[in-house]
Amino acid sequence: MSGITCTHENEAPADVGAMHHALFYRDAEEYVDGVSQFVAPALAAGEPVAIAVPGAKAGLLRERLGDLAEEIEILDMVELGRNPARIIPAVEMMLAKHDGQLLHYVGEPIWPGRSEEEVREATKHEALINLAWPGARIRVLCPYDATALDQRVLADAERTHPQLIRGGEHRPSAAYNGPTVPIACEQPLSASPPDAVALSFRLDQLIDVRALVSEQATAAGMEREGVMDLVLAVNELATNAVRHGDGGGTLHVWWRSTRVVCQVDDRGRITDPLAGRRTPAPDAAGGVGLWTVNQLCDLVEVRSSGTGTTVRVHVSLN
Amino acid sequence: LSIVVREQDRAAVLALDGELDIASIAQLEAEIERALRSDAELVVLELADLRFMDVTSLRVLVGSHQRAERCAKRLVLVNVGAQIRRLLTLTRVIDVLSVLDGPLELPQKLAP
Numbered sequence A: 001m002s003g004i005t006c007t008h009e010n011e012a013p014a015d016v017g018a019m020h021h022a023l024f025y026r027d028a029e030e031y032v033d034g035v036s037q038f039v040a041p042a043l044a045a046g047e048p049v050a051i052a053v054p055g056a057k058a059g060l061l062r063e064r065l066g067d068l069a070e071e072i073e074i075l076d077m078v079e080l081g082r083n084p085a086r087i088i089p090a091v092e093m094m095l096a097k098h099d100g101q102l103l104h105y106v107g108e109p110i111w112p113g114r115s116e117e118e119v120r121e122a123t124k125h126e127a128l129i130n131l132a133w134p135g136a137r138i139r140v141l142c143p144y145d146a147t148a149l150d151q152r153v154l155a156d157a158e159r160t161h162p163q164l165i166r167g168g169e170h171r172p173s174a175a176y177n178g179p180t181v182p183i184a185c186e187q188p189l190s191a192s193p194p195d196a197v198a199l200s201f202r203l204d205q206l207i208d209v210r211a212l213v214s215e216q217a218t219a220a221g222m223e224r225e226g227v228m229d230l231v232l233a234v235n236e237l238a239t240n241a242v243r244h245g246d247g248g249g250t251l252h253v254w255w256r257s258t259r260v261v262c263q264v265d266d267r268g269r270i271t272d273p274l275a276g277r278r279t280p281a282p283d284a285a286g287g288v289g290l291w292t293v294n295q296l297c298d299l300v301e302v303r304s305s306g307t308g309t310t311v312r313v314h315v316s317l318n
Numbered sequence B: 001l002s003i004v005v006r007e008q009d010r011a012a013v014l015a016l017d018g019e020l021d022i023a024s025i026a027q028l029e030a031e032i033e034r035a036l037r038s039d040a041e042l043v044v045l046e047l048a049d050l051r052f053m054d055v056t057s058l059r060v061l062v063g064s065h066q067r068a069e070r071c072a073k074r075l076v077l078v079n080v081g082a083q084i085r086r087l088l089t090l091t092r093v094i095d096v097l098s099v100l101d102g103p104l105e106l107p108q109k110l111a112p
Helices: A002-011 A029-046 A055-071 A084-098 A117-134 A151-160 A201-220 A223-244 A289-296 B025-035 B053-068 B082-090 B107-110
Strands: A020-025 A049-053 A072-076 A102-107 A138-145 A163-166 A169-172 A197-202 A249-255 A258-268 A299-305 A308-316 B001-009 B011-022 B040-053 B074-078 B098-100
Touching: A002 A072, A020 A029, A029 A049, A029 A055, A029 A084, A029 A102, A029 A138, A049 A055, A049 A084, A049 B074, A055 A072, A055 A163, A084 A102, A084 A289, A084 A299, A084 B040, A117 A151, A117 A299, A138 A151, A197 A201, A197 A223, A201 A249, A223 A249, A223 A258, A223 A289, A223 A308, A223 B053, A223 B082, A249 A289, A289 A299, A289 A308, A289 B053, A289 B082, B001 B025, B011 B025, B025 B040, B025 B053, B040 B053, B053 B074
Parallel strands: A020 A138, A020 A163, A049 A072, A049 A102, A102 A138, B011 B040, B040 B074, B074 B098
Antiparallel strands: A163 A169, A197 A249, A249 A258, A258 A308, A299 A308, B001 B011
């Protein structure tokens, strides 16, 4: 996704710097203070406010904001941001709903205990926020637990946020280098494990792709509905491979006690960094496949370069 | 994918058996086109035996639905299975297409 660096670095809309803040909080008090200071003026002005944070944090904020909390759309980030690639489309729907009003959005997509893969994708999501809504009427505050999160995670947050808030003080981030995705998020994925089942496919084998995913997911103990969703998701990845990746690709499927993982490799290249993060209209002609995959899977890792595209999707078994 | 076409009254009923993806959708699209050019006023897709539908096929059906409307005809889906219903709901296409529950006689009663 070098396209972000090359194309947009010097074209960032003037208001991006003012719109995306990281709040590094050390305790619950700094958390509620920081968030209330961000949302209170908006509420007073009658502007829309939305908060997507892990459930327990939402409780703290409700307590502090009292009656004001009723004016806020509060979402559980553990659900919404399970796959971080679902957050931008969700916020985009909020922007559409509030139609031109200034939206204050608090999003906490990274919390202690998230897996390394999840943190990497959530960090990429943070970077893409700087690209997602040029010129839109939005301000974003992203709380980070400065006590419990790894230093590398906090360092990446400084790279992905133009503005930082620490101990009540605001300052521009020296590490912010325009809307680029931190290199760590673009590293190639680990090799698929030796026990993965592999299948090369072309157009006429899409049916075999679906059969293999269905068989493996069922063997892993996945519920019927989950199997249907995973089959559809992988079918869309394989369809993209047939269409854009030299007529076909390779599927790998493996499973562990907690999840099923499917990976599609092809020779195509995804150039739009926001691919799959725009909600398609019900009658849209294209751009629906990867969006659908994001809606159906718990985590989606996309790596694309001149040599090809790898998409690895994870679906939890519980 | 196999498609059995039968005409009754002024309806064309296309019974689908198999799976719909980018390898098979052209076949269905051609059958729908033929039905829309016939004197049938209603085109019914009978989906009880359709085991899978992908996103591309769904888009094609939206296009066919719009063409049907333009020539004052109707395209309806009946006996939609669990996977297809989920796809329709997720993509919100269920608000665009006509989806009827229940037995196949139902759309005939609705025919003009």
